[in-house]
Amino acid sequence: MAFRKFLPLFDRVLVEKFVAETVTKGGIMLPEKSQGKVLQATVVAVGPGSVNQKGALQPVSVKVGEKVLLPEYGGTKVILDDKDYFLFRDADILGKYVE
Amino acid sequence: MAFRKFLPLFDRVLVEKFVAETVTKGGIMLPEKSQGKVLQATVVAVGPGSVNQKGALQPVSVKVGEKVLLPEYGGTKVILDDKDYFLFRDADILGKYVE
Amino acid sequence: MAFRKFLPLFDRVLVEKFVAETVTKGGIMLPEKSQGKVLQATVVAVGPGSVNQKGALQPVSVKVGEKVLLPEYGGTKVILDDKDYFLFRDADILGKYVE
Amino acid sequence: MAFRKFLPLFDRVLVEKFVAETVTKGGIMLPEKSQGKVLQATVVAVGPGSVNQKGALQPVSVKVGEKVLLPEYGGTKVILDDKDYFLFRDADILGKYVE
Amino acid sequence: MAFRKFLPLFDRVLVEKFVAETVTKGGIMLPEKSQGKVLQATVVAVGPGSVNQKGALQPVSVKVGEKVLLPEYGGTKVILDDKDYFLFRDADILGKYVE
Amino acid sequence: MAFRKFLPLFDRVLVEKFVAETVTKGGIMLPEKSQGKVLQATVVAVGPGSVNQKGALQPVSVKVGEKVLLPEYGGTKVILDDKDYFLFRDADILGKYVE
Amino acid sequence: MAFRKFLPLFDRVLVEKFVAETVTKGGIMLPEKSQGKVLQATVVAVGPGSVNQKGALQPVSVKVGEKVLLPEYGGTKVILDDKDYFLFRDADILGKYVE
Numbered sequence: 001m002a003f004r005k006f007l008p009l010f011d012r013v014l015v016e017k018f019v020a021e022t023v024t025k026g027g028i029m030l031p032e033k034s035q036g037k038v039l040q041a042t043v044v045a046v047g048p049g050s051v052n053q054k055g056a057l058q059p060v061s062v063k064v065g066e067k068v069l070l071p072e073y074g075g076t077k078v079i080l081d082d083k084d085y086f087l088f089r090d091a092d093i094l095g096k097y098v099e
Numbered sequence: 100m101a102f103r104k105f106l107p108l109f110d111r112v113l114v115e116k117f118v119a120e121t122v123t124k125g126g127i128m129l130p131e132k133s134q135g136k137v138l139q140a141t142v143v144a145v146g147p148g149s150v151n152q153k154g155a156l157q158p159v160s161v162k163v164g165e166k167v168l169l170p171e172y173g174g175t176k177v178i179l180d181d182k183d184y185f186l187f188r189d190a191d192i193l194g195k196y197v198e
Numbered sequence: 199m200a201f202r203k204f205l206p207l208f209d210r211v212l213v214e215k216f217v218a219e220t221v222t223k224g225g226i227m228l229p230e231k232s233q234g235k236v237l238q239a240t241v242v243a244v245g246p247g248s249v250n251q252k253g254a255l256q257p258v259s260v261k262v263g264e265k266v267l268l269p270e271y272g273g274t275k276v277i278l279d280d281k282d283y284f285l286f287r288d289a290d291i292l293g294k295y296v297e
Numbered sequence: 298m299a300f301r302k303f304l305p306l307f308d309r310v311l312v313e314k315f316v317a318e319t320v321t322k323g324g325i326m327l328p329e330k331s332q333g334k335v336l337q338a339t340v341v342a343v344g345p346g347s348v349n350q351k352g353a354l355q356p357v358s359v360k361v362g363e364k365v366l367l368p369e370y371g372g373t374k375v376i377l378d379d380k381d382y383f384l385f386r387d388a389d390i391l392g393k394y395v396e
Numbered sequence: 397m398a399f400r401k402f403l404p405l406f407d408r409v410l411v412e413k414f415v416a417e418t419v420t421k422g423g424i425m426l427p428e429k430s431q432g433k434v435l436q437a438t439v440v441a442v443g444p445g446s447v448n449q450k451g452a453l454q455p456v457s458v459k460v461g462e463k464v465l466l467p468e469y470g471g472t473k474v475i476l477d478d479k480d481y482f483l484f485r486d487a488d489i490l491g492k493y494v495e
Numbered sequence: 496m497a498f499r500k501f502l503p504l505f506d507r508v509l510v511e512k513f514v515a516e517t518v519t520k521g522g523i524m525l526p527e528k529s530q531g532k533v534l535q536a537t538v539v540a541v542g543p544g545s546v547n548q549k550g551a552l553q554p555v556s557v558k559v560g561e562k563v564l565l566p567e568y569g570g571t572k573v574i575l576d577d578k579d580y581f582l583f584r585d586a587d588i589l590g591k592y593v594e
Numbered sequence: 595m596a597f598r599k600f601l602p603l604f605d606r607v608l609v610e611k612f613v614a615e616t617v618t619k620g621g622i623m624l625p626e627k628s629q630g631k632v633l634q635a636t637v638v639a640v641g642p643g644s645v646n647q648k649g650a651l652q653p654v655s656v657k658v659g660e661k662v663l664l665p666e667y668g669g670t671k672v673i674l675d676d677k678d679y680f681l682f683r684d685a686d687i688l689g690k691y692v693e
Contacts, residue, residue: 006465008491009457047491048457053152053449061108061147069105069177076490078465087490094175094186095107095146152251160207160246168204168276193274193285194206194245251350259306259345267303267375292373292384293305293344350548358504358543366501366573391571391582392503392542402663404689405655443689444655449647472688474663483688548647556603556642564600564672589670589681590602590641 006080008047011060011090014078015041015068039070040097044085060090067097105179107146110159110189113177114140114167138169139196143184159189166196204278206245209258209288212276213239213266237268238295242283258288265295303377305344308357308387311375312338312365336367337394341382357387364394402476404443407456407486410474411437411464435466436493440481456486463493501575503542506555506585509573510536510563534565535592539580555585562592600674602641605654605684608672609635609662633664634691638679654684661691 008014017038043066049059062068071094075086107113116137142165148158161167170193174185206212215236241264247257260266269292273284305311314335340363346356359365368391372383404410413434439462445455458464467490471482503509512533538561544554557563566589570581602608611632637660643653656662665688669680 005493005495006491007494009489010487012491014491045491051448051454052150052154054154055448055450055452055454056154058150058154071175076467078490091109093108094177095105095111095113095144097104098106099104151249151253153253155253157249157253170274190208192207193276194204194210194212194243196203197205198203250348250352252352254352256348256352269373289307291306292375293303293309293311293342295302296304297302349546349550351550353550355546355550368571388505390504391573392501392507392509392540394500395502396500401691401693402689403692405687406685408689410689441689447646447652451646451648451650451652472665474688547645547649549649551649553645553649566670586604588603589672590600590606590608590639592599593601594599 006045006078008045008087010047011050011058012047012087013043013060013062013068013090013093014045015070015075015086015088016044017041017070017084017086037072039072041068041070041086042066043068046090049090062090062093062096069094069096105144105177107144107186109146110149110157111146111186112142112159112161112167112189112192113144114169114174114185114187115143116140116169116183116185136171138171140167140169140185141165142167145189148189161189161192161195168193168195204243204276206243206285208245209248209256210245210285211241211258211260211266211288211291212243213268213273213284213286214242215239215268215282215284235270237270239266239268239284240264241266244288247288260288260291260294267292267294303342303375305342305384307344308347308355309344309384310340310357310359310365310387310390311342312367312372312383312385313341314338314367314381314383334369336369338365338367338383339363340365343387346387359387359390359393366391366393402441402474404441404483406443407446407454408443408483409439409456409458409464409486409489410441411466411471411482411484412440413437413466413480413482433468435468437464437466437482438462439464442486445486458486458489458492465490465492501540501573503540503582505542506545506553507542507582508538508555508557508563508585508588509540510565510570510581510583511539512536512565512579512581532567534567536563536565536581537561538563541585544585557585557588557591564589564591600639600672602639602681604641605644605652606641606681607637607654607656607662607684607687608639609664609669609680609682610638611635611664611678611680631666633666635662635664635680636660637662640684643684656684656687656690663688663690 006014018040043062043064046060046062046064049057052058070088071092074092075088078085078087105113117139142161142163145159145161145163148156151157169187170191173191174187177184177186204212216238241260241262244258244260244262247255250256268286269290272290273286276283276285303311315337340359340361343357343359343361346354349355367385368389371389372385375382375384402410414436439458439460442456442458442460445453448454466484467488470488471484474481474483501509513535538557538559541555541557541559544552547553565583566587569587570583573580573582600608612634637656637658640654640656640658643651646652664682665686668686669682672679672681
């Protein structure tokens with residue numbers, strides 16, 4: 001997979017957004033413009049972390065495979081093996097879903 | 100409940116706003132536009148805290164279940180299980196109500 | 199009283215402004231627009247202080263009951279028990295009146 | 298005197314500007330608009346100083362009674378006992394006159 | 397080669413962008429305007445790193461020869477021996493491709 | 496002299512600009528608008544220095560009597576004993592002329 | 595020479611730009627507007643370095659006599675003995691040419 005070969009630098013986190021659901025719970029098909037922004041994603045690669053003022057490495061707060069909630073704006077779209085991914089700074093990820 | 104499964108990152112605090120009271124103390128029904136902004140909320144989840152310049156974790160200053168006063172602007176609306184919540188930075192919460 | 203139940207967070211200070219005097223020293227009633235801004239207030243609640251870069255708590259510089267001089271702009275109006283109060287950052291309070 | 302009862306907070310310095318001289322050295326009366334800005338003042342009260350990043354108090358660099366040179370802009374006018382004073386941050390005072 | 401003789405200062409990284417592919421996987425020639433921005437590059441020289449607040453040198457996070465992903469904007473074009481190179485700050489490089 | 500009685504605060508440096516030369520090397524009188532800005536000055540008083548984040552005093556880098564090169568913009572004009580001087584921050588002085 | 599008598603302050607570096615080449619490799623004379631910006635320079639004097647937050651001197655990263663690459667914008671033109679020089683902050687110099 002693409003994310004195995006790409007290593008984000010510093011505190012960057014590479015995520016893959018969930019596929020937008022185009023069918024509502026009630027079974028109705030949604031036209032594309034009604035589907036809204038997809039803000040949930042899976043972490044596919046993480047950077048080593050950022051270096052603080054004392055020179056120590058501060059690891060990122062999410063792990064590969066975790067489900068996260070993204071902010072509505074921000075992030076950098078990157079294309080790896082013809083597939084869309086997004087890079088976010090660790091500190092910009094709002095939270096994660098825990099089982 | 101939704102907030103059990105969602106963990107805010109860093110110093111973020113997930114709150115649920117109080118239901119707007121639509122009846123005054125005197126018993127008069129208020130039309131929606133008179134109800135004003137709801138700035139009181141209950142903390143439903145808290146992040147682990149932020150990391151200071153020395154690399155130490157600084158816990159957030161509120162706890163799950165506490166009643167807080169929110170600033171009029173700011174915060175990020177998040178929808179969890181079809182219910183509205185808001186994420187605020189710990190430092191942006193104005194104060195809390197203590198018994 | 200309201201301020202007993204409300205605890206400001208961090209270095210915030212809850213103040214109650216003095217009642218505007220509507221009678222001059224000479225005994226003349228002042229119309230409201232001549233009364234000017236009330237910049238003097240009594241401290242009714244203080245936060246625990248802010249945390250500095252070393253992780254130590256820096257207490258606020260005023261105490262409950264002290265009379266302070268507020269800056270002309272700034273502060274956040276909060277309503278507690280139907281009464282107006284203002285929240286100021288400790289560092290924004292200009293000075294205090296000592297006996 | 299007013300300044301005995303007012304204590305500036307942090308690194309604020311309370312000054313009283315010199316009375317503008319309305320007569321030139323040559324004895325000619327100056328109309329008010331020719332008198333220019335009064336930038337010299339006497340220190341009447343000083344705050345305890347500011348707290349640095351290590352939590353230590355950094356005292357202000359001027360003392361009560363010293364004559365100082367103020368910057369042309371800045372400062373906060375405060376009225377104490379119906380008399381005009383100005384509050385300046387210690388770091389904004391340009392210099393002092395020494396005997 | 398040019399990059400042997402040029403040493404970036406501080407945390408700057410000298411990169412050479414990949415040659416834009418003008419033929420698609422399917423073998424179709426692309427007109428120049430369809431080729432998009434080239435964001436992949438090879439590191440050809442690195443600075444010694446930046447000095448942190450404690451005076452210690454923080455080496456850059458990439459090495460000569462590594463393949464990196466550049467941000468869409470930023471970087472400084474430099475011409476060495478009539479060939480185009482780009483200087484990026486280490487922290488602005490998004491990630492690297494690992495085998 | 497004026498500067499004996501005036502002590503700049505913090506890292507401020509009081510300088511006196513050189514008298515503008517109104518005659519060129521070739522002996523031609525210059526009209527005033529051709530004379531350009533005078534950027535060379537003599538240091539006449541220096542502040543004690545600024546206090547760094549550790550609370551230690553950092554002395555200024557120039558001494559009384561030294562000839563310095565000033566930036567084209569910046570500095571605060573001060574009038575002492577009817578004579579023009581300028582206050583510059585130590586860090587804004589470009590360099591000094593050494594014998 | 596001029597630069598012997600001028601000492602830049604802090605982390606400033608005094609450079610002399612290379613003379614613009616007005617003849618191309620092929621021997622064709624270039625009109626002045628085609629010659630482009632001269633971004634290569636020789637270091638003629640360096641400041642003692644800047645003082646970091648711990649009060650320690652951080653020397654500049656270039657030495658007198660080294661050939662450097664300048665950024666396209668920035669720098670302060672200074673005239674010493676009727677000759678043009680430029681002052682750059684050490685951190686703004688892009689890199690140096692090593693043999």
